[in-house]
Amino acid sequence: MKKPPILVWLPADHRLLGTGERSMPFLVLGDKYARAVKADAHAQPVLFPLVDADQIDELLALVDGVMLTGSPSNVHPTRFGADLADPTLMLDEARDDLTLGLVQACVAQGVPLLGICRGFQEINVALGGTLHQKVHELPGHSDHRQSPDGSYEEQYGPSHTVRFEQDCVFARWAGADHAMVNSVHGQGVGRLAQGLRALGHAPDGLVEAFEVEGAQAFAYAVQWHPEWKVAQNPLSVALFHAFGEACRARQVKRLGR
Numbered sequence: 001m002k003k004p005p006i007l008v009w010l011p012a013d014h015r016l017l018g019t020g021e022r023s024m025p026f027l028v029l030g031d032k033y034a035r036a037v038k039a040d041a042h043a044q045p046v047l048f049p050l051v052d053a054d055q056i057d058e059l060l061a062l063v064d065g066v067m068l069t070g071s072p073s074n075v076h077p078t079r080f081g082a083d084l085a086d087p088t089l090m091l092d093e094a095r096d097d098l099t100l101g102l103v104q105a106c107v108a109q110g111v112p113l114l115g116i117c118r119g120f121q122e123i124n125v126a127l128g129g130t131l132h133q134k135v136h137e138l139p140g141h142s143d144h145r146q147s148p149d150g151s152y153e154e155q156y157g158p159s160h161t162v163r164f165e166q167d168c169v170f171a172r173w174a175g176a177d178h179a180m181v182n183s184v185h186g187q188g189v190g191r192l193a194q195g196l197r198a199l200g201h202a203p204d205g206l207v208e209a210f211e212v213e214g215a216q217a218f219a220y221a222v223q224w225h226p227e228w229k230v231a232q233n234p235l236s237v238a239l240f241h242a243f244g245e246a247c248r249a250r251q252v253k254r255l256g257r
C-alpha cells in the first residue's frame with residue numbers, strides 16, 4: 001500500500017498586498033520554505049489558512065511536523081513584555097496569535113518543530129524569552145540585516161560564522177565546529193527562554209541556533225536561512241533531512257504504519 005505523504009504545517013503570513021485603496025489582505029507563504037520542505041525534507045507542505053487557537057490540537061493531529069518560516073514581519077514586542085521600539089516595523093499579530101500557541105502545543109505533544117529566522121524568534125518568545133528589536137543598535141553587536149538594494153544572491157549569501165557548541169547536533173550536521181551562514185534579520189534573541197539551550201553563536205555573541213532541551217522529538221531553530229539553496233549547503237541538507245526523518249517517525253506513530 002502506497003504510504004501517504006508526510007505533512008508539514010507551515011503557518012502563513014497575513015499581509016496587505018496591493019497599494020493604497022487597492023490593498024487587500026492576503027495569506028502568504030514564502031516559496032523557498034515550501035520547496036525546501038518538499039525537496040529536502042521529502043514532505044508535503046500544508047497550509048491551514050485560518051486557524052483559531054482552540055483548533056491547534058485537532059489540526060496538529062493531522063500533521064507530522066511544523067515549520068515556522070522567516071518573515072519580514074516581527075513578533076509584536078508586547079508578546080515579550082516590551083514596548084514597540086519602532087512603529088514603522090512590520091508586524092503580524094494574527095500570525096503571533098497562532099504561532100506562539102502552536103509552539104507550546106508542539107513541545108507539549110512532541111511534534112517535530114523547526115524554526116527559521118522569525119520562526120526561531122517565535123519559539124523563544126513562545127517559551128518565555130525576549131528579543132532585541134534592533135540588534136544593530138546594541139553596543140558590540142553587528143548589523144545582521146542586509147541592504148534591500150542587494151540581489152537575493154547577495155542578501156542570502158554567506159554573511160558571518162556561527163560557532164557551535166562542541167559535539168552538538170549542528171556540529172555533527174556541519175561536520176565542523178562552525179559554519180558560514182546568511183543573515184537577514186534586524187531582531188534577535190535577548191533573553192533565551194528557560195528550557196532552550198543555545199547551540200550556536202555569531203561572533204558578536206548573538207544566539208543563532210538553539211534546541212528545546214529534553215524535547216520528545218526534533219525541536220531546533222536557527223536564525224539564518226537554511227531553506228536558501230539547500231542543495232548547495234551540506235549543513236542545510238543535513239538539517240532538512242533530519243527534520244524530514246523526524247516527521248516520518250511521527251507519521252508512523254500517528255498512522256500506525
Ligand SMILES: N[C@@H](CCC(=O)NCCCC(=O)O)C(=O)O
Pocket residue numbers: 030069070071072073074116117118119184185186187188225
Ligand atoms: N523580521 C524579523 C525576522 C527576520 C526574517 O525572518 N527574515 C526573513 C525575511 C524574508 C524571508 O522570508 O526570507 C527580523 O527582522 O529579525
